[in-house]
Amino acid sequence: MSKLRTKIEMSNLHHELKLNIFSRLPVRVLCICKCVCKEWLNTISNPHFLRLHLERSMSNRQLLLLNQTSHDDDDDRPRQQIVSFFSASLEGDLQFRTMGFVGGYIHLIPSGHGLICLVNKGNFYIFNPAMKKAIKLPKPKRSTCKGIDGGFGYIPSTNEYKLVHLYDENENEFAYSIKCEIFTVSDGNRSSSWKQIEAQCPFIVRGWGVMANNKFYWMVWEGCHPELKELIVSLDLKTETFAFVPHPHVNSHVEGNDMFLAEVQGRLCLMDTFAHPPVTHIWILKDPMKKIWEKHCTIDLTKLEGFYNEPIQIFVLGQQNDEIVIRIQQELNFFNIRSKVLRRSTANLSLQRETGLCLYTDTFFSLGR
Template structure:
């Protein structure tokens, strides 16, 4: 394979599973460079993922574990009727009194926020499928530099520069205790690995900071905000930030929602921008789901359906395949709800009501050059995960099969040490064996 042109290797490797691509990255400098290239990583995602993922990433914890253990798992409902569950090792510990907030996930990467200004590791990008992470540096706006403030985060992908970005919108408190507008804006780019401040272009809007939500749709991050020019700020709207152009915009909501700011949450329904409205009436509550059928066209807002939060249902998390709704019951049980038939299906998890997070998930090679998460001295993996019910350890291949494996600290061995070796496919994994 060393004689093949680089473009041919590119095409072959882009078709490989994540674990296999991560393993053969250890073969030589050329393969390491090719597979680590951001252009290749994007091509690999586009080539190997399906339009509609049937894998859910779910986070939850019990009330008594709030300060200790967060449980992450992948639920694959495509392989078996009951679903296949893979538990993920969560290696991070929060400095705050509560737990990590999950800003968003995209292309296999989760953006986590500790919500603690005193922590140098307040924001983390984590790819659980390859056990890699990056701790973002301390931003410019902190409590020690600007006093009391509130911030919201957004995470997404800039298709123009092929870069993953985190945007941080910080509202410093004025003397009257209100948020100063415009806010302080900083953008972190994975390619540059640093924060950049906005000299101009900050939004003339406020963003609701309590239990804020974000949705990455059509290349832009969206939050629920308000127009401070309206009396009492009683005019809700969606604040968007385009990751490519790095421009803020205001998006109007339906007239019936403009005074419902604190009861709104922005989300994504399939590939559409969506808003969930909580309506409380007497002892009953319901969640109204709105979608913008044509992005950017404010007249295309449509009320899709209403979820009656009865029969033990407490809150709506988001949307699942076949237009089902993920909900949490008053007893902390995660269920899938079909709004058309009214049928509920248990997802087999129970935890604190506010602990649940769920989103579609795909495996990827993003953050392949990040910090490794080593789960033990004998568990140095190249890709991690499970294959045929067995954890893949590089050291294990040599012991069981007599294969020569590459396990150098830099991730590859000199080419001279690879003479006389060839690649062999074993259980859908490429390994190096002696001729």
Template sequence: MEIPAIDQPGLSDDLIMEILSWLPVIYLLQFRCVCKSWKSLISLPSFVKLHLERSLKNVNLFLTLNDLNENAVSLMCCDKRSFLEYPSSVISDHGGGVPLKDKYWVIGSCNGLICLHGSTFEDGEFEVAEYDCGEYWFRFWNPTLGLRSKKSPLLCVDLDHFDAIECGFGYDKASDTYKVVAILSNTSAKEDSERTQVKVYTLGDHCWRDIQPFPAFPYNFEKQGRFLSGTINTLALQNFSPGYNLGKVSIDQLVIVSLDLGKETYQQFLLPDVVNEAPIHNPTLVVLMDCLCLSYDYKTTHFVLWQMKEYGIEKSWTQVVNISYEHLQIQRFPFPLPGPRFYSSMPLCVSENGDVLMLIDDQQYEMILYNMRDNKVQHADILKNRFQIFAEDYVESLVLPW
């Protein structure tokens, strides 16, 4: 598309576009009022994409704060470096975040858009036994622009058949579309064909579509697929059958299933080749520094973190952290409920230089900063037992949520 002519002597249209593309969104919103031609330029799809390319180099954090005392959920964006250095001050300076009036949960962040999930259940949980059918919807929000889409078409789930749902949100560059993936699973189904169903919603469409069944059984304690390199990635169990003991899972029983959002086909990757095959607890997939990472609790004594240095290359798995809870100054107590669940520590984010890892421990909801270079541990000055915190990488953008 041809760039609108801009009456500005001495500067070419291309140069003005280049200069503006480096500016923060807050200034661009103001510059739209300078003249009609600037407003037209800033609204161009080509400019939005160029600005996004620049913004991807300035990654911030998008935080979900679950206030355990007030039973309320708030959202906030913040500078990653500031949050790693002064987490409590950052949360205070932002007034504790923007409160969510509706019962929404954050599914993911991509190119400046936040995907929010809601349901007809009052408590917003995924499984509610007294309902026969669950109705779920999704909304897309650009916090920087202050724009939010309408609710997506309802995703209706037969709760008599499916007992869990895992969702992922990402971007398909080939078709320039944003997609939500919902993986439904049934732990008691006897036939493989009845165990999973996968549905996809493309932003702007009017319905959900069925795609190929999931090739393994989702190991979905986190209930969130991880977006990376045009794919949604999920931990899954090989050779699953009803009665499977989820509390005794070794690494060789798990795989990563990667769904290509463009082709809508699957790949499977093996996890790190670990000689000791003792059961692990709470294996979790995260994306840190644009790499897929696997964390887990080993023998309830150590926190372990692996990084896949090259996406899809199984030989590139590298162990980056193996540290005792004693060194992290975390006391482990038995989990109060029966079943496969254990207390664990989950990575939130990593500093830009890769030295400092921030963890949140779900036993006391305490933040821990671990300097991997000098092996030092610092407990963050945020109130214990107050906030349950989830973090997503976030970039400011001009991308519209519809």
């Protein structure tokens, strides 16, 4: 009787009020709601509603944690790798998700939006945490170097995800020839193969690429000994060409310090991963065309409770409302851009050294069959 009464009460609500209620529900709940009646199915499937739900989800991005049983890339045993995904709200509510891979480390490449990319033993997988769906992509080109370089990002204008794979085809260990292939995933469909582009990446890069303004950006591996102003390389997806991006002078840079790239609200940002003295600056690429940087904020790590005066490695996961989400060692922290307050998470997430972390957006994006 209570279910019937709820259905009757919902049917009497104004359409705009229904949209308001539905748009605040997670995807997994809405998938159940679509089965209740034809009216709900039509409402939730409407493109206008899908856009409204995505906008709401973008302002309430969730934290995804990846735990795994093995992190040895040399593990060739044909056994299943146990991987656990925890979709945690920033308040600490947890929901358990699992899927299996073969033995070896699972690399997590975030897109900053609804889907993430996972790499296991040279194979790429696309995963939608909200729908609990994953697909395995066709085998990429073999790289003569052991490392895997690439990037994964979302293009709102075309509603597509782009996966970039950089690989070395030079057999000489003292030389390199970095080629690039791209895989496209559309809503409900995906490419049947990788697309090879003509341009070569001018240098070996390090870390996963960061997408902002329809371009991927990487830090250049300093072992290549480029010019000091050429430590960032970009790939324009429209022209399929590589270019260098001059970067600002980083005051806290010390010997052995790695600069780090991240995406913050659709824009490229640069920071130090080791800060000493313990103040780190985050720069935003304000004008991508003129390559003009602007200091976004300054974070004083001495304000952290239990701070130790030593070089500290930090990673920016993204921005949630007015707070930048930062991983400092095994802790999750939040820096409020307006109040300049740095706080530590109260959620007991039990982070391990090998725990993967990223922010993602709840989405109906379909990976097809």
